[in-house]
Amino acid sequence: MKKILVANRGEIAIRVMRSAKEMGIKTVAVYSEADRNALHVQYADEAVLIGPPPSNQSYLLGDKIIEVCKQLEVDAIHPGYGFLSENAEFAKKVKEANIIFIGPSPHAIEVMGDKLSAKAAVKNYDIPMVPGTDKAMTDVEEAKNISKKIGYPILIKASAGGGGKGMRIVSKEADFEEQMELAVNEATSAFGNGSVFIEKYVESPRHIEIQILADTHGNIVHLFERECSIQRRHQKVIEEAPSAVLSPELREQMGQSAINVARACNYTGAGTVEFLYDNGKYYFLEMNTRLQVEHPVTEFITGIDLVKEQIKIARGEKLSFKQNDIEIKGHSIELRVYAEDPKNNFLPDIGKLKLYKRPQGNGVRVDDGYDQGMEVPIYYDPMIAKLATYGQNRQEAIARMKRAIDEYRIIGIETTLSFGKFVMESESFVSANYNTHFVQDYFDPEKINVKNDSEPIAAIIMASILNQTNNNSNNKNTHKTEHNSNWRKNRL
Numbered sequence: 001m002k003k004i005l006v007a008n009r010g011e012i013a014i015r016v017m018r019s020a021k022e023m024g025i026k027t028v029a030v031y032s033e034a035d036r037n038a039l040h041v042q043y044a045d046e047a048v049l050i051g052p053p054p055s056n057q058s059y060l061l062g063d064k065i066i067e068v069c070k071q072l073e074v075d076a077i078h079p080g081y082g083f084l085s086e087n088a089e090f091a092k093k094v095k096e097a098n099i100i101f102i103g104p105s106p107h108a109i110e111v112m113g114d115k116l117s118a119k120a121a122v123k124n125y126d127i128p129m130v131p132g133t134d135k136a137m138t139d140v141e142e143a144k145n146i147s148k149k150i151g152y153p154i155l156i157k158a159s160a161g162g163g164g165k166g167m168r169i170v171s172k173e174a175d176f177e178e179q180m181e182l183a184v185n186e187a188t189s190a191f192g193n194g195s196v197f198i199e200k201y202v203e204s205p206r207h208i209e210i211q212i213l214a215d216t217h218g219n220i221v222h223l224f225e226r227e228c229s230i231q232r233r234h235q236k237v238i239e240e241a242p243s244a245v246l247s248p249e250l251r252e253q254m255g256q257s258a259i260n261v262a263r264a265c266n267y268t269g270a271g272t273v274e275f276l277y278d279n280g281k282y283y284f285l286e287m288n289t290r291l292q293v294e295h296p297v298t299e300f301i302t303g304i305d306l307v308k309e310q311i312k313i314a315r316g317e318k319l320s321f322k323q324n325d326i327e328i329k330g331h332s333i334e335l336r337v338y339a340e341d342p343k344n345n346f347l348p349d350i351g352k353l354k355l356y357k358r359p360q361g362n363g364v365r366v367d368d369g370y371d372q373g374m375e376v377p378i379y380y381d382p383m384i385a386k387l388a389t390y391g392q393n394r395q396e397a398i399a400r401m402k403r404a405i406d407e408y409r410i411i412g413i414e415t416t417l418s419f420g421k422f423v424m425e426s427e428s429f430v431s432a433n434y435n436t437h438f439v440q441d442y443f444d445p446e447k448i449n450v451k452n453d454s455e456p457i458a459a460i461i462m463a464s465i466l467n468q469t470n471n472n473s474n475n476k477n478t479h480k481t482e483h484n485s486n487w488r489k490n491r492l
């Protein structure tokens with residue numbers, strides 16, 4: 001493998017190229033017109049413009065990307081996350097073009113891409129699952145009967161859904177029919193597939209996922225868990241590894257379950273098995289057949305470079321370690337720095353990074369795709385950076401995260417840095433007593449303190465930038481901070 005094309009943008013494109021470079025592999029970037037000056041384009045050995053800004057005219061054009069590979073004699077494609085990463089059809093076309101897809105087989109992507117087929121695949125592997133149905137519900141009366149047996153509240157989920165899309169909580173039988181209709185319609189319009197199924201609703205779970213690696217010789221290992229319970233609108237904001245609530249025994253059990261899920265679909269490459277955890281019990285939810293955003297926390301606690309392992313597996317190599325060789329050392333926390341205003345219901349913010357200065361020092365890792373002076377395009381995910389810290393223990397990882405947030409300087413765009421600080425200082429997080437409802441239960445936008453602008457050094461730099469650009473029409477202060485009065489009520 002001499003040359004890899006990264007079919008992605010931003011921080012993850014750079015992240016992948018870094019490992020390729022360390023392995024002596026050349027890199028090719030693709031980019032849209034919005035990303036002409038992007039860092040991933042500068043980082044790559046070669047870069048090819050593939051289309052206008054909207055993803056469906058650029059980063060989602062599988063055929064065009066495969067054409068670029070042929071022209072530049074690319075050996076393999078790394079899809080990153082999002083975009084084409086979990087598109088079985090694309091993985092298949094790549095293979096047919098004699099290019100290596102750095103990821104699982106089209107079969108594994110397809111099986112795990114549908115919740116019901118995933119459940120069917122793991123059926124004989126003794127994986128704990130939430131009580132529920134294992135086939136699509138079409139008859140309302142039958143569905144009602146089943147729900148009664150399971151016991152309300154129940155959850156209607158779209159089989160083709162994921163990340164919380166197409167889910168409906170039903171708390172009593174009287175609401176069932178209406179909610180089922182809505183769920184089917186939603187699933188049909190969002191996924192072109194109206195299949196829905198029913199599960200007992202676990203009211204206050206923690207979201208714990210297991211990282212696995214599987215080679216093409218039948219070896220599968222797990223790299224322990226990540227706890228990802230701190231999220232808003234089904235988007236994770238803070239992740240940590242290990243989870244503070246798992247006993248060594250449960251960790252081992254969940255690890256084995258995750259390995260079995262991987263085995264059930266003949267998985268190869270890096271993948272993540274998602275579980276709900278509630279009161280000492282865990283339940284399989286779904287498998288993500290890609291490298292995940294939050295993989296750095298696993299890299300910190302295991303010392304394993306997940307992208308290198310992906311590449312080695314794709315080259316057909318055997319895993320160079322056994323389960324017993326892998327150990328958890330220390331603790332790691334990741335904060336996703338989104339261009340969003342936590343004081344304003346996490347509303348996406350746009351604009352220019354007038355001042356952008358990364359934190360540094362021991363135990364700090366920043367994965368980003370931006371530099372000072374750049375605009376955050378409106379076309380893609382608003383994540384600017386991932387800030388990850390490492391410590392010998394959880395307390396040190398938290399202290400480092402607070403210190404790193406304070407060192408981080410971003411002026412021009414509102415970000416989730418201040419939210420991160422709030423979480424690191426909250427009693428609930430510090431005592432590790434939190435679940436997926438953290439934001440609803442504990443977050444108070446009034447308690448966010450931003451010190452940024454009032455700081456002398458920042459103010460001086462800011463003044464000089466404003467002088468240069470003569471662009472001080474900061475109309476942000478005129479935005480009213482309006483909170484949705486329903487924001488505490490909606491539990492999902």
Ligand code: MV4
Pocket residue numbers: 130155162163164165199200201202203205206207228229231234274276285286436491492
């Ligand atoms: C659930 C659940 C409670 N009970 N299933 C949300 C995303 C999708 N992966 C599955 N999700 C959930 N499934 C049952 N039977 C609660 C959630 C859930 C959730 C899961 C993980 C992380 C954050 C979440 C936030 C709200 C709900």
